[in-house]
Amino acid sequence: MPGAKRSRTTNSGPRWALASQAERFRSARAAHADETAEDYAEAIADLIAREGSARVTALAACLGVSHVTVIRALARLSRGGLVVVMPYKGVALTRAGRALAARAKHRHGVVLAFLRALGVPARVAETDAEGLEHHVSPATLRAMERFVKR
Amino acid sequence: MPGAKRSRTTNSGPRWALASQAERFRSARAAHADETAEDYAEAIADLIAREGSARVTALAACLGVSHVTVIRALARLSRGGLVVVMPYKGVALTRAGRALAARAKHRHGVVLAFLRALGVPARVAETDAEGLEHHVSPATLRAMERFVKR
DNA sequence: ACGCTATTGTAGCCAAGGCTACATGGAGGT
């Protein structure tokens, strides 16, 4: 008979498969939790470098969200000790914030250069890099760097 | 004087930079919106293939979330016409659901094979692929396939 | 036939990340 009835606890595949698959999903969810902080830190550092200051409105335009969304995100990052908000003056990065921005910027650059080296068109590479970067582990990042340097 | 005061509308960098950066962030957010559907479709198809049915409990174990989370996600996917839930029997994929699962599974496979080919250790590759897959555009996917086939 | 146990479902909580509409504040230009 088809779908031969197996006792309720039996399951064909390898015993470790399910648990470690769950771990993979957990990792992806954890990456998403860090994503906002990374993107904000990088955007703030860029704005300060390019315009001398990072204003809430500029951040909103840059990230493609409303200023309200930025204000609330900054409040969270501030509680987390990554930024200092100076109303009507701009947002500054703390030491930890600058460190995060530097790591994010570096990784972003590597991922982008990697995609370009792979032969992905510039515009597409730029778009994909913005999402991919947050899921690139240190080991994969090293592999990408190796590849970029031929 | 340092930080030479620029008129309020001036901004150094290229004029198009901000808007298109916003577009990149919007794309990444859009990818996240599809992520749950893709992962669920793929997991359901896998469970059906491996065990003959996809039960809520099995999905929860597989995805690393509580059964409540699965039930609610399935309700949304059901409203979206991707799955049909048959209580105490299992979850079935609709035609659209099967198509999504097939695309997701293929892309996942390519991303994983690509990382392996790049020299990323198996465990790390499996973990990274779970998050990366959702941000790989068709153009990048093709580039990865090309690379895997040397 | 009946009870146990595992599966499924509900209620209600939380945080994040979006939004619009409206309120307040700063600062430049007149």
Added chain:
DNA sequence: ACCTCCATGTAGCCTTGGCTACAATAGCGT
């Protein structure tokens, strides 16, 4: 000095995606 405009902040709403605790039910084994 003051007006006006823009930047900032608040109130309140929504959806997604987590969770725990508890309720209901299917179906197996006795």
